[in-house]
Structure formats: C-alpha cells, structure tokens
Amino acid sequence: xxxxxxxxxxxxxxxxxxxxxxxxxxxxxxxxxxxxxxxxxxxxxxxxxxxxxxxxxxxxxxxxxxxxxxxxxxxxxxxxxxxxxxxxxxxxxxxxxxxxxxxxxxxxxxxxxxxxxxxxxxxxxxxxxxxxxxxxxxxxxxxxxxxxxxxxxxxxxxxxxxxxxxxxxxxxxxxxxxxxxxxxxxxxxxxxxxxxxxxxxxxxxxxxxxxxxxxxxxxxxxxxxxxxxxxxxxxxxxxxxxxxxxxxxxxxxxxxxxxxxxxxxxxxxxxxxxxxxxxxxxxxxxxxxxxxxxxxxxxxxxxxxxxxxxxxxxxxxxxxxxxxxxxxxxxxxxxx
Amino acid sequence: xxxxxxxxxxxxxxxxxxxxxxxxxxxxxxxxxxxxxxxxxxxxxxxxxxxxxxxxxxxxxxxxxxxxxxxxxxxxxxxxxxxxxxxxxxxxxxxxxxxxxxxxxxxxxxxxxxxxxxxxxxxxxxxxxxxxxxxxxxxxxxxxxxxxxxxxxxxxxxxxxxxxxxxxxxxxxxxxxxxxxxxxxxxxxxxxxxxxxxxxxxxxxxxxxxxxxxxxxxxxx
Numbered sequence: 001x002x003x004x005x006x007x008x009x010x011x012x013x014x015x016x017x018x019x020x021x022x023x024x025x026x027x028x029x030x031x032x033x034x035x036x037x038x039x040x041x042x043x044x045x046x047x048x049x050x051x052x053x054x055x056x057x058x059x060x061x062x063x064x065x066x067x068x069x070x071x072x073x074x075x076x077x078x079x080x081x082x083x084x085x086x087x088x089x090x091x092x093x094x095x096x097x098x099x100x101x102x103x104x105x106x107x108x109x110x111x112x113x114x115x116x117x118x119x120x121x122x123x124x125x126x127x128x129x130x131x132x133x134x135x136x137x138x139x140x141x142x143x144x145x146x147x148x149x150x151x152x153x154x155x156x157x158x159x160x161x162x163x164x165x166x167x168x169x170x171x172x173x174x175x176x177x178x179x180x181x182x183x184x185x186x187x188x189x190x191x192x193x194x195x196x197x198x199x200x201x202x203x204x205x206x207x208x209x210x211x212x213x214x215x216x217x218x219x220x221x222x223x224x225x226x227x228x229x230x231x232x233x234x235x236x237x238x239x240x241x242x243x244x245x246x247x248x249x250x251x252x253x254x255x256x257x258x259x260x261x262x263x264x265x266x267x268x269x270x271x272x273x274x275x276x277x278x279x280x281x282x283x284x285x286x287x288x289x290x291x292x293x294x295x296x297x298x299x300x301x302x303x304x305x306x307x308x309x310x311x312x313x314x315x316x317x318x319x320x321x322x323x324x325x326x327x328x329x330x331x332x333x334x335x336x
Numbered sequence: 337x338x339x340x341x342x343x344x345x346x347x348x349x350x351x352x353x354x355x356x357x358x359x360x361x362x363x364x365x366x367x368x369x370x371x372x373x374x375x376x377x378x379x380x381x382x383x384x385x386x387x388x389x390x391x392x393x394x395x396x397x398x399x400x401x402x403x404x405x406x407x408x409x410x411x412x413x414x415x416x417x418x419x420x421x422x423x424x425x426x427x428x429x430x431x432x433x434x435x436x437x438x439x440x441x442x443x444x445x446x447x448x449x450x451x452x453x454x455x456x457x458x459x460x461x462x463x464x465x466x467x468x469x470x471x472x473x474x475x476x477x478x479x480x481x482x483x484x485x486x487x488x489x490x491x492x493x494x495x496x497x498x499x500x501x502x503x504x505x506x507x508x509x510x511x512x513x514x515x516x517x518x519x520x521x522x523x524x525x526x527x528x529x530x531x532x533x534x535x536x537x538x539x540x541x542x543x544x545x546x547x548x549x550x551x552x553x554x555x556x557x
Contacts, residue, residue, distance in 0.1 A: 098357060109358075161358055161361070206495060206496055206497060206498075206499065274489070277490055277491060278491045281491075298430055298433070303360065305358055310421075
C-alpha cells in the first residue's frame with residue numbers, strides 16, 4: 001500500500017490547489033496508508049525496556065533492534081491537514097518550491113528551482129554502512145517500502161525565516177534498525193550526491209563539497225527525525241532535495257541534508273558542511289534556540305513566509321516536549 | 337536620473353510580484369546592495385577622472401554620493417519599519433548586540449555629515465575642511481561593505497562560504513582607496529595622456545588637463 005504514494009505522478013511544474021491536495025489526502029487515508037494511532041500503540045507496547053539516555057547517545061546492544069526514542073507526542077498525520085499541531089497554516093507548494101537554500105545549485109534562493117529542473121533522480125541508491133551489522137545499498141524503491149507517513153513540520157532556517165511543510169516520508173529509525181547499528185555506533189553521518197555536472201554549485205571553490213551532515217545516534221533514532229520522500233502528497237520536488245532528504249524539525253534547516261546518497265554510522269562526531277566553513281557559528285547540534293544567537297545575528301525572532309510581522313522563535317522550534325530530554329544536563333550555549 | 341532607476345525597478349517588481357515570497361528581506365537586502373553600488377561608484381569618480389581626464393565626471397560625483405545616501409536611508413527605513421515594525425527597543429538591543437549592525441550603523445553615521453554638507457553653501461564655506469571631512473567616504477564605504485559581508489553565511493577572513501561577492505566589493509573599495517595614495521595617483525595621472533591617446537586614437541594634447549591644479553572641491557570627495 002505504501003506504493004500508492006509513488007504512483008501519484010505529478011509533474012513538478014504543476015502546482016496543486018489546496019482543495020485537490022486535501023481530496024488526495026482523504027484518498028490516502030481511505031486507502032489505509034497510515035494509521036497513526038495503531039502505530040503509536042504498537043510502539044507503546046514494545047518500548048518499556050529501552051529508554052533514552054538523557055544527555056548521551058543511546059548505545060545499541062549488538063544487533064538487537066533499537067527502539068525509537070520515546071516522545072510525548074508526534075504530530076503524525078495531524079487530524080486537520082491544513083495546519084501544524086500548533087494551528088499554523090501550511091505554506092503553499094509554490095512557497096515551498098520557489099524559495100530555499102540549495103547551494104549545490106546556486107547561492108540564490110530562487111535559482112535552485114530553475115537549475116534543478118533536469119536533475120536526474122533515477123536511478124538512485126543510498127548506501128548505508130559504517131558501524132552496522134548489515135550494510136546495505138537501497139534503491140529508491142526499497143526506501144519507499146518503509147512505512148510512509150505524512151508529517152507536518154515547521155522548518156526554521158538559520159537565516160531567521162520559516163515555513164510549515166507537509167512532508168511525506170518515513171522515520172529514520174526504521175532504516176537504521178534494518179541495518180542494525182553496532183553498539184560502538186554513536187553518530188550518523190549523511191552525504192549528498194557529488195555531481196558538479198548536474199549541480200553547478202558543487203564546482204564552487206569556497207565550499208567543502210560534497211555537503212555532509214550528522215546527528216547523534218539518539219537524535220537520529222528519535223521519532224520526529226524522518227527521511228522525506230515527498231511533500232504535499234507527491235514525490236519530493238528536485239528543488240527540495242529529491243529524491244530523498246533528511247528532515248529534523250527541531251534543528252536549523254541546514255541540518256536537513258538533501259539528495260542523500262550515503263549514510264554511515266560512526267563512533268566519532270562527523271564533520272559537517274557549515275561547521276567546516278565557520279566552526280564558531282554553525283555547531284554540530286544547531287538546535288533551534290531563541291536564547292542562543294548566531295554570533296552575528298539574532299535568533300530570537302523569525303519571519304514566517306507569508307506573514308508580515310516577525311514571530312517569536314520557539315525553543316527547539318516548538319518541539320520542546322518531544323526532544324528536550326535528548327539534551328538533559330547539556331549546556332546548550334556551549335553545544336550550539 | 338539614472339539614480340532613480342533601481343528604485344523604479346524595485347517598485348515595478350513589487351507590483352509585478354517579483355520580490356520572492358520573502359519580499360521584506362528582498363527589498364531590504366536589495367536596497368543595501370544598491371547603496372553600496374552607488375557608494376563605490378562615488379569613490380570611483382575621481383580615479384576614473386585621473387585615468388581618463390573626462391571633465392564631466394567630477395560634476396556627477398555629488399549626485400552619485402547622494403544616491404548612495406538615498407538608498408542607505410531607504411535600507412535603514414525598511415530595516416526599522418518593515419522588518420522590525422519600528423519596534424525600537426528591539427531594534428536598539430539588536431544594534432547593540434551584533435557586530436554587523438554596529439558596522440552598518442557606523443557606515444550610516446559616517447555618511448550623514450557628508451550628505452548634509454553636500455550643498456554648494458558648505459563647499460564654499462568650509463574650504464579645505466570640506467575636503468578633509470569628505471575623506472570620510474572611504475571609511476564609510478569600507479564599513480558598508482564589511483556590513484554586507486558580515487551579514488552573509490560564511491567567513492570573509494578565511495574566504496569560505498557565501499562571501500565571494502562582498503569580498504570582491506571589498507577588494508574594489510580598497511583598490512580605489514589605493515589609487516588615492518599620492519604617489520600612486522601621480523603615477524596614474526602621468527600615464528593618463530598616453531592612455532587617453534591610446535583609447536581615443538588621437539593626439540591627447542588637444543585639451544591638456546592638469547589635475548593637480550583643480551579647485552579643492554572638484555578634486556576629491
């Protein structure tokens with residue numbers, strides 16, 4: 001049934017009217033693609049033995065399955081598909097596909113939409129390896145077999161603008177459990193495709209290409225952390241990181257690496273793209289935090305795309321209840 | 337009149353809905369960039385005159401500088417009004433806390449006395465001091481370009497990240513400053529005759545211009 005998603009073929013140029021999108025969504029629901037409550041219940045039954053270790057990486061015993069980090073609530077398939085769980089309206093597909101940073105294509109925010117038009121996403125494979133029992137290369141079709149769900153997430157850019165985006169995708173912990181991390185694995189490292197012939201920005205000399213990102217293993221296992229394969233109910237547009245990208249909604253947008261081809265489990269903290277460029281300004285954690293400014297500009301407020309006045313930025317981008325336990329006892333100013 | 341063109345284009349783009357989906361930021365940043373273009377153009381007037389001897393150039397210097405000031409004011413107004421809704425307590429705490437805003441504010445403060453004294457009355461009245469005061473346009477330009485660079489994601493000093501354009505503007509500004517060092521300037525004007533002769537492919541002695549004997553108010557900004 002997950003396959004239904006990729007059979008919804010929509011040309012990337014087509015803009016879906018909200019009404020159409022809603023009816024498609026109802027269709028997906030009717031087809032029984034997702035049953036959020038059933039999934040949550042299943043988790044609740046299975047999870048008593050493993051709890052998140054506050055302040056430190058969850059260690060993974062041998063090859064036994066790792067359970068997702070428990071969390072208070074997950075905005076799975078929010079009952080009302082026109083807002084996030086806080087009642088913020090979704091940004092339109094036009095917003096989401098015409099204004100973003102995608103330095104592999106351009107330093108401009110509008111050019112990636114044009115320059116990524118002919119980006120080749122088939123065939124595509126993602127190699128998952130490093131400290132795992134069962135390293136494996138997945139085709140995109142393999143990845144679409146993981147349970148696909150809709151998640152409406154706020155995305156907060158480090159440049160102080162934000163959007164609300166209805167992603168479809170699957171929890172990263174499903175993939176990690178499939179390859180079975182070794183107990184020595186502490187971090188997850190991600191790498192974007194390196195192909196300057198298709199991505200002109202990757203020929204730029206001022207950047208440490210290819211783009212890399214990383215998470216602590218417990219962050220990667222958290223149920224909010226997803227690999228997105230679509231948005232607004234159709235396949236991920238090229239400009240937003242097709243065919244598969246990370247989405248970590250409580251961190252600044254640049255952590256959510258696009259067009260992933262490689263995922264490695266490591267025992268040392270991976271190097272990350274922006275941290276390499278400017279280590280004092282872009283930390284490994286990069287959690288959204290209104291109390292810890294970027295050294296050069298304020299993070300206290302943000303402009304939601306489509307709004308005129310600024311909004312106050314929320315701690316962990318509004319996912320405080322879900323993720324604060326990951327950082328218990330940590331100095332968030334030192335670990336920016 | 338050329339100076340109003342970027343503003344006209346901006347107004348057109350607003351009504352044609354071509355200011356991205358984040359129009360306030362686009363307006364703010366574009367005005368800032370235009371201000372820098374005019375500021376650097378104002379700096380370039382005298383070196384270009386030294387180089388070419390084109391006598392019309394010094395007459396355009398004042399307008400060029402005032403356009404730089406116009407777009408600077410619009411940039412600041414948009415920052416305070418559109419971006420921060422004239423919420424002054426927040427604006428002041430922001431400016432105090434952030435280096436790129438100190439630098440930007442310094443550029444604005446340096447430009448204000450230059451704009452105020454740009455009238456003929458002050459040029460006449462201030463004499464030599466006018467020239468001394470207007471030397472401030474150099475620190476103003478350097479701070480403005482620094483402000484631009486510091487607002488980008490990247491590191492200007494290690495030249496990593498999204499800093500190529502501001503870095504090139506900084507180089508250009510410093511180069512124009514370099515051209516004003518007296519020995520450099522003399523060397524350039526000494527070469528000018530030959531250069532203009534070569535450019536125009538005709539004898540350059542038709543209208544000799546001795547740049548060192550120009551009145552103070554025309555000589556430098």
